[in-house]
Amino acid sequence: MDIPYIIINFASIKPKKNYYIPMKKILYCTLLIVGMLLSPSAMNAQEKYFSLPTKEAAKPDNDGFIRRWFVLEPISKPNRSNTVFTDSYLREVFAKEYFPKQMTILPKDGQKVKALFEKVDMPKDYRRVDPATLKVTTGTETLKWHKLDSKTYNLKLMRFGEHELQRLYGVIYWVVTIIDCEEEMKDVRLSIGSNSASMWWVNGEEALILSGDRRMVVDDGMSNRLTLKKGENIIRGAIINGPGMSDFCVRFAKENGEAIVKGFTIK
Amino acid sequence: MKQKNCLWGLLLALGATLLCNNANAQIGEPFIHDPATLAECDGKWYTFGTGGGGLISEDGGWTWHSGAVRPGGGAAPDVLKIGDRYLVSYSGTGGGLGGTHRGQVLTMWNKTLDPNSPDFKYTEPVVVAESEDGDDCDAIDPGLLLDPTTGRLWLSYGTYFGNIRIVELDPKTGKRVEGNEAINVGIDCEATDLIYRNGWYYLLGTHGTCCDGVNSTYNIVCGRSRSIEGPYIDNTGRTMIQGGGKMVIAAHGKVVGPGHFGRTVVEDGVEKMSCHFEADFEQGGYSVLGIRPLLWKNDWPIAGEVFKEGTYEIESERHGYALELAIDFKRIEQQRRWFRHQEGEEIKPIPMQTLNDVINEWPKGEIGVRNGDFMVRPHQLWTITAVQNVGGFLGQPYYKITIAGTNRALAATSNGEVTTVPEYNGATEQLWQIDQLTDGTYRIMPKEVPGTKSRLCLMSIADSTPTLGVFDFNSDNCKWNFKK
Numbered sequence: 187m188d189i190p191y192i193i194i195n196f197a198s199i200k201p202k203k204n205y206y207i208p209m210k211k212i213l214y215c216t217l218l219i220v221g222m223l224l225s226p227s228a229m230n231a232q233e234k235y236f237s238l239p240t241k242e243a244a245k246p247d248n249d250g251f252i253r254r255w256f257v258l259e260p261i262s263k264p265n266r267s268n269t270v271f272t273d274s275y276l277r278e279v280f281a282k283e284y285f286p287k288q289m290t291i292l293p294k295d296g297q298k299v300k301a302l303f304e305k306v307d308m309p310k311d312y313r314r315v316d317p318a319t320l321k322v323t324t325g326t327e328t329l330k331w332h333k334l335d336s337k338t339y340n341l342k343l344m345r346f347g348e349h350e351l352q353r354l355y356g357v358i359y360w361v362v363t364i365i366d367c368e369e370e371m372k373d374v375r376l377s378i379g380s381n382s383a384s385m386w387w388v389n390g391e392e393a394l395i396l397s398g399d400r401r402m403v404v405d406d407g408m409s410n411r412l413t414l415k416k417g418e419n420i421i422r423g424a425i426i427n428g429p430g431m432s433d434f435c436v437r438f439a440k441e442n443g444e445a446i447v448k449g450f451t452i453k
Numbered sequence: 454m455k456q457k458n459c460l461w462g463l464l465l466a467l468g469a470t471l472l473c474n475n476a477n478a479q480i481g482e483p484f485i486h487d488p489a490t491l492a493e494c495d496g497k498w499y500t501f502g503t504g505g506g507g508l509i510s511e512d513g514g515w516t517w518h519s520g521a522v523r524p525g526g527g528a529a530p531d532v533l534k535i536g537d538r539y540l541v542s543y544s545g546t547g548g549g550l551g552g553t554h555r556g557q558v559l560t561m562w563n564k565t566l567d568p569n570s571p572d573f574k575y576t577e578p579v580v581v582a583e584s585e586d587g588d589d590c591d592a593i594d595p596g597l598l599l600d601p602t603t604g605r606l607w608l609s610y611g612t613y614f615g616n617i618r619i620v621e622l623d624p625k626t627g628k629r630v631e632g633n634e635a636i637n638v639g640i641d642c643e644a645t646d647l648i649y650r651n652g653w654y655y656l657l658g659t660h661g662t663c664c665d666g667v668n669s670t671y672n673i674v675c676g677r678s679r680s681i682e683g684p685y686i687d688n689t690g691r692t693m694i695q696g697g698g699k700m701v702i703a704a705h706g707k708v709v710g711p712g713h714f715g716r717t718v719v720e721d722g723v724e725k726m727s728c729h730f731e732a733d734f735e736q737g738g739y740s741v742l743g744i745r746p747l748l749w750k751n752d753w754p755i756a757g758e759v760f761k762e763g764t765y766e767i768e769s770e771r772h773g774y775a776l777e778l779a780i781d782f783k784r785i786e787q788q789r790r791w792f793r794h795q796e797g798e799e800i801k802p803i804p805m806q807t808l809n810d811v812i813n814e815w816p817k818g819e820i821g822v823r824n825g826d827f828m829v830r831p832h833q834l835w836t837i838t839a840v841q842n843v844g845g846f847l848g849q850p851y852y853k854i855t856i857a858g859t860n861r862a863l864a865a866t867s868n869g870e871v872t873t874v875p876e877y878n879g880a881t882e883q884l885w886q887i888d889q890l891t892d893g894t895y896r897i898m899p900k901e902v903p904g905t906k907s908r909l910c911l912m913s914i915a916d917s918t919p920t921l922g923v924f925d926f927n928s929d930n931c932k933w934n935f936k937k
Contacts, residue, residue, distance in 0.1 A: 272781035377915060396917065397781060397827065407823075408915040410870050442922060443914045445928065 203261040232349055235342045236334045243451035246306065249337040250437035250445035252421070254452040256293045256362045257287075260347040262303040263382040264322075264356035265428035268399035270382035280385050280424045284358070285329070289422065293362060295333035300326050305357075319404065337350045340379070340402055341426060343432035358430065364453040370416045371443040371449060375408040384452065385424040388412055399408055402433045411441055418453070456862035458535045479848070480802045481516040483508060483742040486664075487529035487644055489593070489848065490715030491727045491744070492539060494566040498716075498847070498860055500727065501530040503554050503890050504720035508742060515845025517742055522568040525578060529594035529644050529713060532566075534604070540576070542608060542626050543591035549823060556592030558582040560627040564862065568638035572611060581609055581629040589615030590635075594713075596646035596657075600681060607681055609638070609645040609656065617645050617658060617693070619681070619823040632714065635733040638683040639676070639693030643714035653752055656685040656693055659806065666738045668712035669731030669878075674698025675754060676790050679897065687751065702726070702745065707734040711743060716872045722926025724749075725847045726756055744848030746889035760849060762859045763937070765927065766827050770894050771913040774824035778832040778856065778873060782825075783811050806830050808858040820873045822863070824917050832856065835863070837935070843900075851900055853877050865899035869921045885911075894932035896924060 214421050265271075266398045285291075285299040289374040305323050309315055332350070334341070341361070376393045378386055381402040386394045386409070393409040400406065425434055438446040485502035491514070498514045499521045501507035507521030507530075523530060523541060531542035541563065546556040559578040567573060580838050584592035591614040598607045606624040612619035617639035621630040638644065642658025650654070653678045661670035676685030676693040684692040688726055692696025702711045710731025717725045724747040732738040746757030767776040785806050794800070810833040815832070834857040839850045854863040855877055862877035864884065877883055881901035888896045897911040902921060909921040912931045924931050 269782075269784070273779065274781045347808075375914065403916060405915045407917040409922070411868065436765075439914075 187366070187437050193342065196333070196447045207363060218400045223241070224435070235337055235345045237337060239333050239335045243453055245451055246437065247339060247449055248338060248447060250439070250447040252363055252365065252436045252452055253336040253339065254363060255334055255336070255340070255341055255343070256295070257331070257332050257334055257343070257346055258293070258301075258349045258360040260343070260353045260357035260359055260432075261329065262300050262305055262327075262353065263306060263358045263426065264306040264308070265426070266308065266356075268382045268428045268430065270428075271397050273395060273397045276383055276385055276395055276426065279358070279426065284360075288360065289387070291363065292420070295331065298328050301329045317343060319331065339404075340433045340435040343376065344427075347432065349416035355429045357427055359423075359432065361425070361434070363421050363436075365419050365421065365450045366453055367414045367416055367419060367450045371414040371438075371446070373411040374414055374442070374446060375411060375439045375441065376421070377408045377437050377439045377443075377445075378423075379404050379406040380423075380425050380435065382427040382429050384423055384434060386419075386424075387422045389411065389415070389419055390422075400433045402431075403436060404435055405439070405443070406440060408443070414438070414450070419450075426448075446447070454735075456537055466932070469729040471534065477514065479517050479742050479744065480850075481510075481518045482578045483517040483527075484519075484736075484739050485742050486729050486743050488542040488727055488729050489530045489541075490597075490646070491717045491725070492532045492534060492566060493635045494539070495570075497567065499566040500534070500730075500794070501532060501543070502851050503530075503729075508570055509572075512844035514847035515743065515850050521566065522573070524575060527593070531597045531646070533597040533657050535599060535624055536728050537564070539566055540597065540598055542581070542627075543593040544595060544610070545578075546593055551611050554588065554591040556584045558595045558608065560608075560622065562627060562777060570699060579626075579628050580610060580625070581622055582618070582729070590618055590637075591615065594644045597622075597656075598647035598681075598720045601649055605681075607647055609636050609647050611639070611645060613641050616640055617642050617656070636682050638685055640696060642674075642698070644691070645673075646714045646716070647681070648754075649681075650749070650754050651752055652678065652733075653907050654681045654685075655754065657714040657754075658681070658698060660692070660698060661710070661853075663710070663712065664733065664737065665730040665731070666709075667709055667734060669730050670704075671710035671712040673701040673714045673728060673756075674705040675714075677752070682715055686768065689760045701754050702728065702792050705732075705758075708732070709734075710740075716747060716754075717848065719888075719924075720924075722892070722924075723888050723896065724891050725894065726754070746848070746888065747891065748893050749891045750893075757893070760814060760837070760852070760887045760889065760895075760935075762836075762838055764834050764854075765935040765937060766829075766833060767835050767854075767897075768827065768934040768936050769824050769919070770929040772824070772916040774805075774913075774916055775827035776822055776835065776859075776933075777825050777830075778815070778816050778920060779821040780821045780832050782828075782830075783794065783814065794921045810937065812859070818875060820875075822862070822871055822873060823858070824913055824919055831858070837887070840879070840884060843879070846888070849887065851889055853879075853883060856887050865902045865909070865921055867903035869902065869909065871907070871919055873919055890926065890932060892932075894934055896931060897933055899925070 285301040379402045382400045396407045479738040484501040487503040488500040498510040505526045509520045519627045527545045542560045561578040562576040564572040584590045589652040591612045596609045606622040609619045616637040618635040621633045637644045653762040657675040678685045708730035710726045711728045716726040726747040728743045733741045748755045748757045749928035835858045861878045862883045865882040884900040886898040911921040
């Protein structure tokens with residue numbers, strides 16, 4: 187769901203002749219309601235959606251979802267629509283190095299990185315404007331890794347970004363987790379749901395790409411069969427979003443799609 | 454020159470028509486009347502017909518030739534495998550067309566149906582049912598059922614002359630159970646058959662006019678009962694004793710007069726029905742073997758259709774996404790504007806995206822596949838084409854599945870996944886078996902998966918991810934729809 191579009195589109199509807207529709211009032215009320223909905227959750231995002239991980243290794247939840255992640259504060263990457271997230275676009279964007287050791291870093295809680303960002307001053311009627319004409323500015327900023335345990339099966343990135351940087355839309359999130367397998371696990375699949383598009387790597391190998399304007403859906407996409415080695419395995423993901431909610435869920439599944447709920451812990 | 458071109462065009466069109474027709478009917482010499490239920494023996498399929506003999510298919514059930522051996526002549530046999538033996542029933546007489554209604558139904562056993570096997574030898578036939586001229590029954594056209602709930606063996610028989618009857622046989626001997634009395638379960642049918650499914654017994658019979666070529670009105674109907682002994686009731690509440698019967702299959706396409714039903718359960722969710730068509734317009738109006746998917750709707754059997762070649766969306770039953778090439782989605786340029794039509798603004802149609810608009814931007818080598826929102830785009834439109842001379846399966850040939858307007862073909866991979874190759878080359882992993890399932894959806898299976906002997910099907914392991922896996926009828930992951 188694309189909230190900003192809805193607001194703007196409602197505001198653009200002209201009343202029919204001889205009928206008075208208070209469009210401005212509707213717009214302000216809508217904004218007020220959205221604001222009311224957003225504000226409390228923004229204030230309490232950490233408590234509501236996340237808890238600080240303990241030192242003990244975590245287990246996947248009863249449905250196999252991995253809830254413990256390192257999450258980097260969102261990189262600013264404005265996109266006015268999520269329909270631009272083609273495979274080629276994602277490969278190009280995620281191949282760019284935003285911060286050092288982007289594809290190998292095993293972060294620590296609170297670790298800071300210097301990261302590139304992009305910013306665009308969106309005009310008021312941005313849907314009518316050719317994206318090529320928008321002025322993009324770039325720079326670097328300091329972002330911090332956070333170690334989080336999600337209270338829900340899906341990690342609500344937007345709430346995290348909103349809490350840390352008041353940054354809702356036009357973002358890239360990098361996430362990492364390390365799982366410890368009791369035994370080698372063959373023919374398993376990485377299962378992803380993400381909002382919006384995302385790309386995932388297991389032990390440095392590309393496992394899955396979910397392109398397009400994605401909703402977060404459990405088991406939206408699965409990797410080809412892969413092998414998790416005994417011991418540590420690193421799962422790395424990048425999630426990109428323009429307008430709208432950002433979140434993701436990850437679990438492993440057997441060859442036949444059945445969720446794997448045991449046999450590994452999350453460090 | 455122009456005339457020459459016209460002639461070539463005509464020949465090509467004729468060839469295409471023949472190819473198309475071949476994909477919609479059994480090929481070889483599938484000429485038969487009253488085919489027995491299809492039976493598999495050592496990798497070959499067999500059926501027997503009226504007058505003796507029968508057909509054999511050595512390619513999985515697509516190409517049929519004469520060669521099956523059944524002595525005794527007479528009308529409308531049936532065959533049933535019980536244990537490691539085949540029980541063949543037939544009527545030693547030809548029915549009442551000649552004026553007499555004295556009939557006999559007989560049974561006999563054989564260890565194999567392969568006439569070239571050293572084990573091929575029929576036992577001495579035994580009479581299990583008879584009729585005399587004065588009876589309200591004509592003892593011909595037997596159909597066999599081994600009741601899976603009780604292990605008891607039943608045989609139906611009869612024709613237009615009077616009642617359809619069932620009797621009980623001994624499944625060990627094939628003889629009539631001593632003291633068993635025949636039960637009347639219907640009237641005025643030919644070539645009846647009994648089947649059991651999901652707590653229901655079904656009596657299938659053929660109504661209409663037999664043996665009049667393209668003017669035969671034969672059609673197959675059924676009634677059902679909770680008891681093998683009936684009453685068999687149709688969907689309007691009429692019993693088959695009252696002449697009732699719900700239609701299962703009638704004339705369609707270029708075939709008319711379906712008769713003599715037989716049910717073949719391939720596996721859970723995959724069923725076929727066999728029959729003959731009194732006449733196939735494409736094959737000289739001769740009576741030919743017909744094999745169709747057997748569907749079930751509200752516990753009523755319905756004949757499905759032979760898969761029709763054409764260009765389709767291939768929709769996953771799991772979520773409704775469409776199978777597509779994993780390439781960049783290319784937007785169709787459209788003037789940026791709000792939803793509301795401005796008064797006076799001209800409304801112009803927008804051209805659909807064509808293959809030429811996008812194909813040069815696609816990678817040249819292998820392109821993976823995924824499932825996505827169907828947008829009627831070239832990377833989502835698949836042409837299904839029958840492939841000749843590579844065998845087939847029950848009632849259908851293998852197909853190639855290519856992106857419409859190209860030779861880019863869907864292919865199974867050695868790691869149990871699925872991809873597309875830039876050029877179809879006839880490899881077995883590029884040939885696909887398309888079975889309509891009992892619920893009307895489809896199963897799509899590669900003929901072979903490189904590196905394994907396992908039979909795997911195209912399935913959606915996730916909403917957006919197709920792969921190959923073991924078929925499970927109870928999972929929507931394994932089901933697809935073909936949409937125009």
